Amino acid sequence: MLDSILLIAQANATAPPQTANWLMNFMSWVYLLGDPAITTKGLLGSLLTWLKIIGLFSLVAWIGARVMQAIKDRISLPALSGIAAAGIVGGLISLLLQVLLSTGRLALPIISGVSPVAILVILSILAVVAWLEATLWISMSRRESQGDKLLLIAMHVALVFGMASGIFIVQNFAQVQGIKISILEGIQQGARMGLTYMGYTSLAMLGYRLVAEFWNINPIRTLAIAWLARKEANRRMWAPYVVTVVFLVVLAFTHWFLQPPRPAEMSRLFVGTLTLLCSLLITLMIIFLSPLSLPTDIQQQTIYTIVSKPVSRLEMIWGRIIGYMTLVTLIIAMFGGISYIYLIRQVNSTIRATNDEAALVRSGNVLRANQLDEQSEQLTARMSARVPVKGSLLFRDSKGTPQIKGIDVGQELEYRTHVEGATPSKGIWRFGVISHPFDEVRNMVARDAGKTATPPQYPILDRRILVDNFLKSGTLEFVDNQIASLKFQQSQGTKGLESRIDALQTQRRPLANQDAELKAKLKAAQAADNQAESDQIQLQLAEIHSDPFKVEMSFTIYRTTKGRVGEPVFASMKVINPVTSEQYENAFPVREYYTDTQVIPASLLVGSNGYLNIEVQCVSSNQYLGMAESDLFILASDGSFFWNFFRGLAGVWLQALVLTSIGVFAGTFLSWPVALLTTIAFFIGGQVAFGFLQEFAIQAQTGGGPFESLFRLLSHDNQMSDLTPTLPVVTAKTLDSLILPIMSRLVYVVPNFASLDVSNSVADGFAVTDEKMLGNALMALAYALPFSVAGFFVLKNREVAA
Amino acid sequence: MSQSDIIIEIKNLTKVYRDFWGRPKVQALKALDLQVKRGEIFGLLGPNGSGKTTTIKLLLGLLFPTEGEALIFNEPTTNVAKNERIGYLPEESYLYKFLNAEETLDFYGRLFKISGSERRKRINKLIDMVGLNHARHRQLREYSKGMQRRIGLAQALINDPELVLLDEPTSGLDPIGTAEIKDLILDLKAQGKTIVLSGHLLADMQDICDRIAILHRGELRELGRVQDLLTVQDITQIKVRDLPDSAITEIRDVIERHQGQLVSVDHPTTTLDELFLRIVRESDQFPGRRHVADRAKTEAGPSTKS
Numbered sequence A: 001m002l003d004s005i006l007l008i009a010q011a012n013a014t015a016p017p018q019t020a021n022w023l024m025n026f027m028s029w030v031y032l033l034g035d036p037a038i039t040t041k042g043l044l045g046s047l048l049t050w051l052k053i054i055g056l057f058s059l060v061a062w063i064g065a066r067v068m069q070a071i072k073d074r075i076s077l078p079a080l081s082g083i084a085a086a087g088i089v090g091g092l093i094s095l096l097l098q099v100l101l102s103t104g105r106l107a108l109p110i111i112s113g114v115s116p117v118a119i120l121v122i123l124s125i126l127a128v129v130a131w132l133e134a135t136l137w138i139s140m141s142r143r144e145s146q147g148d149k150l151l152l153i154a155m156h157v158a159l160v161f162g163m164a165s166g167i168f169i170v171q172n173f174a175q176v177q178g179i180k181i182s183i184l185e186g187i188q189q190g191a192r193m194g195l196t197y198m199g200y201t202s203l204a205m206l207g208y209r210l211v212a213e214f215w216n217i218n219p220i221r222t223l224a225i226a227w228l229a230r231k232e233a234n235r236r237m238w239a240p241y242v243v244t245v246v247f248l249v250v251l252a253f254t255h256w257f258l259q260p261p262r263p264a265e266m267s268r269l270f271v272g273t274l275t276l277l278c279s280l281l282i283t284l285m286i287i288f289l290s291p292l293s294l295p296t297d298i299q300q301q302t303i304y305t306i307v308s309k310p311v312s313r314l315e316m317i318w319g320r321i322i323g324y325m326t327l328v329t330l331i332i333a334m335f336g337g338i339s340y341i342y343l344i345r346q347v348n349s350t351i352r353a354t355n356d357e358a359a360l361v362r363s364g365n366v367l368r369a370n371q372l373d374e375q376s377e378q379l380t381a382r383m384s385a386r387v388p389v390k391g392s393l394l395f396r397d398s399k400g401t402p403q404i405k406g407i408d409v410g411q412e413l414e415y416r417t418h419v420e421g422a423t424p425s426k427g428i429w430r431f432g433v434i435s436h437p438f439d440e441v442r443n444m445v446a447r448d449a450g451k452t453a454t455p456p457q458y459p460i461l462d463r464r465i466l467v468d469n470f471l472k473s474g475t476l477e478f479v480d481n482q483i484a485s486l487k488f489q490q491s492q493g494t495k496g497l498e499s500r501i502d503a504l505q506t507q508r509r510p511l512a513n514q515d516a517e518l519k520a521k522l523k524a525a526q527a528a529d530n531q532a533e534s535d536q537i538q539l540q541l542a543e544i545h546s547d548p549f550k551v552e553m554s555f556t557i558y559r560t561t562k563g564r565v566g567e568p569v570f571a572s573m574k575v576i577n578p579v580t581s582e583q584y585e586n587a588f589p590v591r592e593y594y595t596d597t598q599v600i601p602a603s604l605l606v607g608s609n610g611y612l613n614i615e616v617q618c619v620s621s622n623q624y625l626g627m628a629e630s631d632l633f634i635l636a637s638d639g640s641f642f643w644n645f646f647r648g649l650a651g652v653w654l655q656a657l658v659l660t661s662i663g664v665f666a667g668t669f670l671s672w673p674v675a676l677l678t679t680i681a682f683f684i685g686g687q688v689a690f691g692f693l694q695e696f697a698i699q700a701q702t703g704g705g706p707f708e709s710l711f712r713l714l715s716h717d718n719q720m721s722d723l724t725p726t727l728p729v730v731t732a733k734t735l736d737s738l739i740l741p742i743m744s745r746l747v748y749v750v751p752n753f754a755s756l757d758v759s760n761s762v763a764d765g766f767a768v769t770d771e772k773m774l775g776n777a778l779m780a781l782a783y784a785l786p787f788s789v790a791g792f793f794v795l796k797n798r799e800v801a802a
Numbered sequence B: 001m002s003q004s005d006i007i008i009e010i011k012n013l014t015k016v017y018r019d020f021w022g023r024p025k026v027q028a029l030k031a032l033d034l035q036v037k038r039g040e041i042f043g044l045l046g047p048n049g050s051g052k053t054t055t056i057k058l059l060l061g062l063l064f065p066t067e068g069e070a071l072i073f074n075e076p077t078t079n080v081a082k083n084e085r086i087g088y089l090p091e092e093s094y095l096y097k098f099l100n101a102e103e104t105l106d107f108y109g110r111l112f113k114i115s116g117s118e119r120r121k122r123i124n125k126l127i128d129m130v131g132l133n134h135a136r137h138r139q140l141r142e143y144s145k146g147m148q149r150r151i152g153l154a155q156a157l158i159n160d161p162e163l164v165l166l167d168e169p170t171s172g173l174d175p176i177g178t179a180e181i182k183d184l185i186l187d188l189k190a191q192g193k194t195i196v197l198s199g200h201l202l203a204d205m206q207d208i209c210d211r212i213a214i215l216h217r218g219e220l221r222e223l224g225r226v227q228d229l230l231t232v233q234d235i236t237q238i239k240v241r242d243l244p245d246s247a248i249t250e251i252r253d254v255i256e257r258h259q260g261q262l263v264s265v266d267h268p269t270t271t272l273d274e275l276f277l278r279i280v281r282e283s284d285q286f287p288g289r290r291h292v293a294d295r296a297k298t299e300a301g302p303s304t305k306s
């Protein structure tokens, strides 16, 4: 819908001015901020979505709490209850009617463009709203809270504003497009936007109260509560001791049951397992600590002595979180340290053993010795923190036709697809600001057929290579690249660059001379077979040239019976600079399961503007090379494994932070067994079932919602078949249409624990980048903060002694 | 009486305990009106379940009133900042059993921004005062009930509070402990502090309280200066030294002439025990609200309404 708004703005620019431009600008902002499903790109977009969701939840919580209070205070009049009941019944009936209509069991006449069901829906909603209004105003008038009254009024202003904007936007859209849209659409859009703005309003109020509370926070007191939480964990639950003992016991037996499938994957297996163990133990500890603390405090009435002191409820919550997180930090540091030492010792001793063996067999069995060398090399390579630059992959099949995927050799669980040996079939990785593979394949087909390309339909990908990071300043390639990019700018119409190009040319000349000189000398030395001399010259040459860059890949091979056993399969790689058309080509035997590294001269990057194509073909006939997008990348840098390992553990820390706040939050209003179960449910929901829940959110699951699925299960219908609209089916669908929207909103509450876990990257030897860490930290905060604040409001508004 | 001399002001305070569905279970407090003044020892009396603890919990914001309000230092009970000046000993010693005496006091001390050195000084003094020096490093789970009571009391005084709320301070204490607590309370009063205590040990209350309120099933039954309450109003007592028998006969005549009746010549006052029992019995016989005037205020008007 945002696109359509932008369309309106565009249309407005050309069409006779019906509405002022500033108003349209303003309205598109109102729309962006107000529609719950619309967002923009980047951090701002995430923040906006976050605010909208939190706002809606705080709105529901605020209204829900007031209504509950009103019901408990028995202020509702019988007439009001009747209206509410009528509204709810009407809503249910209209849902049922809607399902009946959509399954074709019922046909209703449309009265002047409006379906009777829609009228029933509106009437029901009006009834419920009327009841809500009356209840809220009556209960407000009883309680003397100035702030709440103000908020209620502000919410109505927000609702009216959202409603009016929604109607305006839809009507304007209809007008510009020259189509007729029923007023109901406008009202619906208005309601969505009105709710969002009401959400912001209640959020602002909560924010104000939170800030007011925040000033009362005292670090000494908060740390005292944290200290208490830690002491409780130590002395009552014995948590850290239990966890440490389990960790050490498991570690002592690790090498018994951890047998890597290939020696080179040892570190991968160990890193993965140790991080998993650490994360498992910490998670268990948090699950048993955080939701139990407040309920026992309340149950054993120890909380009386806290609440009667000048302690803010926010301090009681944050103090606990800080206390547990201190514990988690200490334990992670300890486990991490032990794991790291253990890991290094294990891997190093394996490397040493492999090297020793290689030395032993070298004279007799060269093949085996080489194999062992490779193994130890791979073991070392995995203990790194590589930063990859990833391209976008597409294929040409054996006839040369562009394809999204390669050949499927029928291995079901394989995410790689294949290129056939000794044919034009190849995988192409593209780098740069490039079109989406779907668009590119379509355009390649068009270009091959001599037609013109069509505009992109999918998002543009930014897979640029940051060339400056690969070229050493002051080298020939560096200067060349600068000249090239200035010339490129010049060709784009930028003026006044001549002097800078001249300066660079002057800088280049001595370098080029030196290069030519050294190369000539090198030739002479090589001709004279003077090894020492030529080595010396090589070093000097390296001084004025940038280091070559590395391309790493790990392909699989699918062997047909036609090939000869034991003979290596060869691949060829062609690196093309699409701007300068400079090429580099090389063929090499593919190492199965291991990483192949190819070294590419830095000159290929010169003048590329970050664009590069890498094509990989299989040379050996009748063999297939399996590849996926992540199998090939340019190695940007190679960081320290030590820090990467601890970054992996930081992921565990962030998980613990989110889980702790959920646990403490659950403890503010639930008894400990329920709070414990809730925390476990959150963890499982976020760790295991997140993808499933997400699908729920977009309601894209085949076979309908939970009730319809249940029906299919009982009636032995498969997920795809169309169900005959019998009464049970209609009932199930009706219940689903009631449940699904609620469920899909609730899904937002479940944090994506799995995405905070970065141990896979660490285990695979890839660097966990700063951006990833920052993103994960923000995400963890985006959950931890609202949960803890929600806990504060619950605790503030509950009687701890009741 | 200036406004700042009123430390606690309770107006129409009502508390109804409800179940999960909001249905009323118990009406624990019915429209209570009270004032506690600076520097006095105020006793809350009443049989079990009469609402003493409920009142104290309401004062501390542990419970929220169903109706009415309570002000402490002229602040609403939900304001936690006022707790800086309050000390509270709960009915039972609800303390963290996994801490030892010293840690307990240190922890509570830190909740009142008390500096480290000052904290250590007070901890030593208080542990000494409640006589737990020999057990200061033992975890509270090993403490006897009386010992827990003592550390609870020390905890209530860690911030040198202006107002001390003690819910049955002497329960579980031995006679010596009880006497010590009484001395301590009087000592606190001497320091100008205000003390509110609840309890059953009437003899003790009689000794130390300036004013008392007697609650019965959530209703205020009696309120006033202990001295006034215990004076039997319809009995006039004349104490004379060295009066000859003839004079006594004459007085008898005078009394008879005024339709009076001589009851006895001794036992000048009743005890709080008797008063208490009488009120409880009367209340049981004639349930319902009763007009209670603060007899301390004499002519100052009624402090409760019907």
Ligand SMILES: Nc1ncnc2c1ncn2[C@@H]1O[C@H](COP(=O)(O)OP(=O)(O)OP(=O)(O)O)[C@@H](O)[C@H]1O
Pocket (backbone or CB within 6 Å): A801, A802, B017, B018, B025, B026, B027, B028, B046, B047, B048, B049, B050, B051, B052, B053, B054, B055, B091
């Ligand atoms: N949490 C609660 N839920 C329901 N009713 C309660 C609760 N706490 C107290 N009550 C009821 O409120 C009334 C007053 O209780 P309260 O504890 O205030 O009495 P008390 O005067 O302190 O008694 P005692 O001398 O036994 O300590 C009692 O009837 C009691 O059953």
Ligand SMILES: [Mg+2]
Pocket (backbone or CB within 6 Å): B052, B053, B054, B091, B167
């Ligand atoms: Mg009590």
